[in-house]
Amino acid sequence: EVQLVESGGGLVKPGGSLRLSCVVSEFRFTYAWMSWVRQAPGKGLEWVGRIKSRFNGGTPDYPATVKGRFTISRDDSKNTLYLQMDSLKSEDTAVYFCTTEPHFANWGQGTLVTVSS
Amino acid sequence: DIVMTQSPLSLPVTPGEPASISCKSSLSLLHSDGNTYLDWYLQKPGQSPQLLIYLVSNRASGVPDRFSGSASGTDFTLKISRVEAEDVGIYYCMQATQTPYTFGQGTKVDIK
Numbered sequence: 414e415v416q417l418v419e420s421g422g423g424l425v426k427p428g429g430s431l432r433l434s435c436v437v438s439e440f441r442f443t444y445a446w447m448s449w450v451r452q453a454p455g456k457g458l459e460w461v462g463r464i465k466s467r468f469n470g471g472t473p474d475y476p477a478t479v480k481g482r483f484t485i486s487r488d489d490s491k492n493t494l495y496l497q498m499d500s501l502k503s504e505d506t507a508v509y510f511c512t513t514e515p516h517f518a519n520w521g522q523g524t525l526v527t528v529s530s
Numbered sequence: 531d532i533v534m535t536q537s538p539l540s541l542p543v544t545p546g547e548p549a550s551i552s553c554k555s556s557l558s559l560l561h562s563d564g565n566t567y568l569d570w571y572l573q574k575p576g577q578s579p580q581l582l583i584y585l586v587s588n589r590a591s592g593v594p595d596r597f598s599g600s601a602s603g604t605d606f607t608l609k610i611s612r613v614e615a616e617d618v619g620i621y622y623c624m625q626a627t628q629t630p631y632t633f634g635q636g637t638k639v640d641i642k
Binding site for chain 1: 531567569571573578579580581584585590591620622624626629630631632633634635636
């Protein structure tokens with residue numbers, strides 16, 4: 414069974430940084446494109462970005478809301494996906510999920526990031 | 531960005547009765563590879579989202595056949611032939627034809 418386990422969430426002050434991790438097991442991680450999706454408290458789902466497999470260039474894509482502040486990376490040797498979040502704002506407060514592509518067939522349980530002074 | 535608009539936003543249902551959710555995209559979701567990247571997800575209370583339907587009409591593994599998806603141009607529909615109590619939650623459509631991927635606002639389904 415595919416498992417995704419996120420970690421690294423917590424309380425951070427506005428302007429601060431945080432790095433989330435997502436460890437993936439029982440899945441061909443090396444070949445997978447991976448995405449991050451977030452959900453603010455009581456709100457809907459928002460795509461935060463993705464990273465292609467290294468076979469497809471390993472390049473990331475981001476929506477305008479996080480571009481220039483968030484960086485997605487991966488370590489295929491550790492089956493791990495990362496989300497580096499800098500210059501955090503209060504509106505970045507959310508549960509962050511990692512998910513596999515295509516079609517987001519597998520999700521982690523999410524990790525809560527709270528940006529507050 | 532492609533805007534996805536769902537309706538209704540709230541849907542009280544009666545077990546055993548059919549239910550339908552609409553999702554409209556602001557642009558065509560037909561990709562240059564010939565696929566239409568429109569998925570449906572269900573987020574049950576307190577859980578992570580789960581994939582129901584991919585590529586408009588393909589049920590994900592383990593999804594009951596009472597769920598079906600269809601399309602007409604930029605209008606997409608998720609149908610539940612006979613609602614069961616376990617189907618309550620928030621349903622989202624999402625397009626992955628072009629980045630940024632975008633979700634609909636969500637449709638909350640609960641039992642009358």
